[in-house]
Amino acid sequence: MSYVNKEGKTSEWRNMVIRQQASDVIAYGRITTTITKAKETQRHVDRIITLAKENTLASKRKILSKLLDTTTSTKEELLTKLADIAKKNETRNGGYTRVLKLGKRRGDNTEEAILELV
Helix, strand or coil: CHHHHCCCCCHHHHHHHHHHHHHHHHHHCEEEEEHHHHHHHHHHHHHHHHHHHHCCHHHHHHHHHHCCCCCCCCHHHHHHHHHHHHHHCCCCCCCCEEEEEEEECCCCCCEEEEEEEC
């Protein structure tokens, strides 16, 4: 996310945005965001799902440390949703999410995309 390293955008901000978007993708199944944020968040969501496939206590604790509460779900509820997602993707070796380009946003001409679970 090259635009994030500008003045006023700290690593704490970037990590919080990624954690919130990853939690939202798991909670809702899809989100609409900019392409650069979607591609960065996609990496993290795929790693979280891979951890969920292990189904150990250590992996569950790592997942809980990376997720945030959403408006509809708590971390624990997201963990149970992740268990269902992991069961669906047991035979898959990666690529649990996809990024679909939408075009430019009207206000500031930024490329938008949909990040969704496969």
